[in-house]
Amino acid sequence: MSKRILVVDDxxxxxxxxKRILEQAGYEVAGEAENGAMAVERYGELKPDAVLMDxxxxxxxxxxxxxxxxxxxxxxxxxxxxALGQQNLVIEAIKAGVKDYIVKPFQPDRVLEGVGKAxxxx
Amino acid sequence: MKVDFIDPFLSAAFTVLEMFTGERxxxxxxxxxxxxxTTQQVTIVAGVNxxxxxxxxxxxxxxxxxxxxxxMMGSQVTELDDMATSAICELGNMITGNATTLLSxxxxxxxxxPPSVIKGPxxxxxxxxxxxxxPVLTPLGNLEINVxxxxxxxxxxx
Numbered sequence: 001m002s003k004r005i006l007v008v009d010d011x012x013x014x015x016x017x018x019k020r021i022l023e024q025a026g027y028e029v030a031g032e033a034e035n036g037a038m039a040v041e042r043y044g045e046l047k048p049d050a051v052l053m054d055x056x057x058x059x060x061x062x063x064x065x066x067x068x069x070x071x072x073x074x075x076x077x078x079x080x081x082x083a084l085g086q087q088n089l090v091i092e093a094i095k096a097g098v099k100d101y102i103v104k105p106f107q108p109d110r111v112l113e114g115v116g117k118a119x120x121x122x
Numbered sequence: 123m124k125v126d127f128i129d130p131f132l133s134a135a136f137t138v139l140e141m142f143t144g145e146r147x148x149x150x151x152x153x154x155x156x157x158x159x160t161t162q163q164v165t166i167v168a169g170v171n172x173x174x175x176x177x178x179x180x181x182x183x184x185x186x187x188x189x190x191x192x193x194m195m196g197s198q199v200t201e202l203d204d205m206a207t208s209a210i211c212e213l214g215n216m217i218t219g220n221a222t223t224l225l226s227x228x229x230x231x232x233x234x235x236p237p238s239v240i241k242g243p244x245x246x247x248x249x250x251x252x253x254x255x256x257p258v259l260t261p262l263g264n265l266e267i268n269v270x271x272x273x274x275x276x277x278x279x280x
Contacts, residue, residue: 083219
């Protein structure tokens with residue numbers, strides 16, 4: 001059975017791009033969310049194998065959402081996918097328990113490498 | 123405004139646009155624009171806050187926006203519909219996000235707000251300070267980068 005991923009980004013274009021990359025590699029996109037609060041809610045409903053999440057989003061940012069997901073499920077696999085590459089943010093995300101940090105713009109292989117390693121299928 | 127503030131935006135724009143167009147963009151002539159000016163046909167607006175604050179705007183013609191969105195989506199774009207607009211908005215997010223990473227390497231810790239896209243020309247934009255403007259020339263059309271940033275006296279005093 002293919003691994004199920006929750007894709008979180010406020011940009012419709014990015015959700016579509018990431019979804020296409022994942023599905024072409026054989027992953028199932030379990031669902032999508034367009035802000036951090038929706039991501040936390042959808043994670044509880046869908047119980048995906050991994051979450052691929054942006055940081056800069058309205059309502060709740062990705063770092064706060066990652067912390068909330070990891071607090072409710074310490075075994076959750078969360079990867080950040082963001083245009084922000086500041087060292088302090090990377091450190092904050094890793095300290096929160098995020099598995100990988102992918103900076104936009106990215107090549108499709110970078111997303112698949114991150115997801116694959118996080119899920120132990122690479 | 124410090125001229126140093128615009129360089130990270132130019133570097134970021136070059137990196138992002140080169141990835142999507144496949145060619146290194148060219149830099150146009152630096153200019154200063156009054157604190158009130160009108161937009162082009164398509165303008166992306168992103169806020170910057172932190173130890174420096176203000177706004178970055180990326181203006182372009184409708185034709186350029188359609189061609190750049192098409193390159194990002196991997197398909198021809200003849201109308202700036204919701205998906206193409208989202209791609210253009212993400213272009214602004216990537217440029218501003220990468221620019222803030224470069225600013226942080228220079229000691230300026232800043233955050234960005236989710237960008238917005240203004241469609242339609244002649245919208246009057248007011249910034250607190252005059253903007254530095256640099257045209258970026260790409261094979262798909264030109265992008266005009268406007269950066270109006272100043273040091274945040276309150277944050278820096280804290």
